[in-house]
């Protein structure tokens with residue numbers, strides 16, 4: 001791979017110009033941001049969507065497009081960080097939600113949708129006998145962690161460097177739980193990702209107290225870094241050997257097939273956590289489920305059992321939207337087409353990136369663009385990449401009408417056509433040509 005010939009100063013100057021252009025063409029976003037920052041830390045209630053000099057304020061979405069407050073239209077490649085997988089205002093999902101709203105949305109008891117949603121999910125995920133719902137992926141993960149500790153009567157949880165299981169269980173790019181971390185205080189042991197030998201040693205050291213090995217099959221937030229199949233198999237074998245629970249966080253990766261990335265890989269955990277699009281793609285949703293003997297300890301009346309509840313766990317709009325998704329929208333054909341489009345896009349981007357330091361990592365419809373002279377395989381590699389170039393790409397793409405996550409992540413939606421994706425490939429190609437001095 002060609003060495004980076006540009007200096008950080010040149011990239012910095014290009015970025016200053018990009019910020020100025022962005023600032024000029026987004027006065028309403030700027031104004032709204034200014035009005036919010038006095039009362040909302042950073043002007044948003046969600047750090048990930050913040051960027052400098054101020055975040056674009058999104059006003060609406062329709063199909064595969066977004067519009068901002070200043071009237072710009074973007075092809076949405078962010079897909080609500082993987083949650084908005086069915087595009088904006090999908091008619092089937094919208095209809096199901098309207099019907100649920102019309103029949104009353106604060107019922108205060110068991111409703112007609114939750115059991116159906118559970119049946120549909122259990123029928124698709126062969127490793128899930130029983131499932132419960134929550135309001136977010138974070139909440140699903142935290143509840144599931146507490147549950148497996150209660151089940152095993154053990155404390156230690158092995159997680160992986162670069163893992164992201166929600167804002168309260170995140171294991172930074174360098175694997176350090178820093179002093180200002182908001183993580184829940186479980187007994188986490190942080191192992192290197194994709195390192196079988198280190199995993200074996202850590203399991204051996206902690207086997208008598210090991211409650212759980214908790215794994216993302218592809219680290220999404222850290223840069224779409226796939227787990228090696230042999231590593232995934234090793235987590236299965238080691239968890240079984242130690243009498244620990246193997247739990248996959250499939251909040252992001254479940255989209256790789258209708259049975260999740262686990263069924264694609266053919267390695268099955270004892271517990272799985274889900275979230276994002278299963279609640280309709282935009283509604284608050286999380287879920288955790290798995291083997292009957294683990295899940296049964298939260299059954300009402302279970303002797304010495306644990307208690308799981310939450311006012312909005314079964315909120316009718318999410319449950320109804322989820323049923324519509326699984327019955328009518330997220331079919332096997334749709335899932336394989338989305339995966340195929342994703343692989344196609346990754347290959348096309350790699351094609352136009354040849355001879356530059358742009359790299360694409362990911363699986364199927366989830367991918368991240370990195371600028372680095374070294375091959376990106378781990379979260380530490382991502383940290384060593386040129387973040388300023390990623391930022392420059394982000395602003396150049398915004399200017400050309402493409403909205404991706406600022407960290408370079410692309411999360412495809414089922415409503416986006418190949419022709420639309422082709423326009424993005426061409427835009428990236430133009431970016432690389434125009435910025436040739438900076439990216440080779």
Ligand SMILES: Cc1ncc(COP(=O)(O)O)c(C=O)c1O
Nearest residue numbers: 136137138164165166220251252
């Ligand atoms: C793998 C993974 N787990 C958990 C979460 C947290 O989900 P939520 O944002 O719904 O709390 C995320 C969010 O991006 C995620 O990617």
